[in-house]
Amino acid sequence: MKTLEVRLPGKEYMIEIGSDTLSQVGRTVRFAARGNKAAIITDRSVDALYGDRVRQSLKDEGFDLFTVAVEPGEGSKSMEVYSEVCERLLEGGLTRKDIVVALGGGVVGDLAGFVAATVLRGVDFVQIPTTLLSQVDSSVGGKVAVNLKAGKNLAGAFHQPKAVVIDTNCLNTLPDRVFSDGMAEVIKYGAIEDADLFRRLSSLGGRSGIMSEIEDVIYTCVDIKRRIVEADEKDEGGRMVLNFGHTLGHAYEKSGGYSRYTHGEAVAAGMVKIAEIGEETGITEKGCSDKLRSLIRMYGLPESIEIGLDEYAQAVGVDKKAEGSMINLIFIEDIGKAVIRKMDTASLMELLGRVEG
Numbered sequence: 001m002k003t004l005e006v007r008l009p010g011k012e013y014m015i016e017i018g019s020d021t022l023s024q025v026g027r028t029v030r031f032a033a034r035g036n037k038a039a040i041i042t043d044r045s046v047d048a049l050y051g052d053r054v055r056q057s058l059k060d061e062g063f064d065l066f067t068v069a070v071e072p073g074e075g076s077k078s079m080e081v082y083s084e085v086c087e088r089l090l091e092g093g094l095t096r097k098d099i100v101v102a103l104g105g106g107v108v109g110d111l112a113g114f115v116a117a118t119v120l121r122g123v124d125f126v127q128i129p130t131t132l133l134s135q136v137d138s139s140v141g142g143k144v145a146v147n148l149k150a151g152k153n154l155a156g157a158f159h160q161p162k163a164v165v166i167d168t169n170c171l172n173t174l175p176d177r178v179f180s181d182g183m184a185e186v187i188k189y190g191a192i193e194d195a196d197l198f199r200r201l202s203s204l205g206g207r208s209g210i211m212s213e214i215e216d217v218i219y220t221c222v223d224i225k226r227r228i229v230e231a232d233e234k235d236e237g238g239r240m241v242l243n244f245g246h247t248l249g250h251a252y253e254k255s256g257g258y259s260r261y262t263h264g265e266a267v268a269a270g271m272v273k274i275a276e277i278g279e280e281t282g283i284t285e286k287g288c289s290d291k292l293r294s295l296i297r298m299y300g301l302p303e304s305i306e307i308g309l310d311e312y313a314q315a316v317g318v319d320k321k322a323e324g325s326m327i328n329l330i331f332i333e334d335i336g337k338a339v340i341r342k343m344d345t346a347s348l349m350e351l352l353g354r355v356e357g
Ligand code: NAD
Pocket: 043, 045, 046, 049, 072, 073, 074, 077, 104, 105, 106, 107, 108, 110, 130, 131, 132, 133, 134, 137, 138, 139, 140, 141, 142, 143, 144, 145, 152, 153, 170, 171, 172, 173, 174, 175, 178, 181
């Protein structure tokens, strides 16, 4: 098992990464908890796969516990489900010194985290992420939220967990498409911060290859996210580099009605496209977009998604990263080296037209 510490003054927490950490999770929760009651928030699919193991480990530590299982899927990141879950926690007798345990992917982590940030004006919580995406990305950093009709993640908070427990064995039950979805963020970390990771991913060759070194790969990714979050907890500057591939990715997700493409598929195509634009303007070393393409293909992700220029325009115009008509765009100068550049949307549109043409 490997561990990492996120050092945010007054809110430090440990991240454990290993195989079969689930069967020991009770000890970690005991260490983090002030009270004796624990509420597990999960989704029904994850509950069926891993709920009993987590409950057993918490019972072994003497916790008085109950489980709230929501429907799997993005639909559960809603105000309706949020309020339902809060009511269930209070019916279960949760008090301010008790602890919430989020067991599942990013949907459960974001929902349970927002519940924990707000119910009773805030209770402690522990993250047990079970998808690759949640293990390398959403469980670390303290951003928690639900969706509103006006858009994704628009009601939320910064609420750091008391601990994050990553069990790499959970990844064995992930469908290929969900695994690939998380790989887009893994590739992103290599592209923005770590050329060695990027090369390693190439040499591992795909899902089965990467599973032989998964503990170390996850450690490397989480360590990058940890460093970025420590430097910019509230997303006021440097944390922006994590959006590499996301601005154009957002256009693809939107064009597919947020259901045709996974987030990772859209980000993968977005990374290639922004690298092409970077090469066109001279910001990005020639050849980076080809390196991204081949790695993205290797991990079952699309290297491009065709949409119209009007769809790009629409998505870029309403992008939440917009500041007037200037937007912050994340480029790479080379593999492993991200830069933030301000660009006006008109120039971006002109460049998109050029690389598409
Ligand atoms: P998810 O939570 O919906 O999980 C995907 C599917 O996999 C679900 O059907 C789930 O039931 C199933 N599943 C989970 N673990 C499994 C396992 N071990 N074996 C088999 N099936 C399993 O999706 P996700 O991709 O993990 O998370 C997406 C969410 O994360 C989005 O809502 C996104 O906004 C959010 N997110 C948040 C942050 C952040 O910083 N807070 C960062 C990135 C993404």
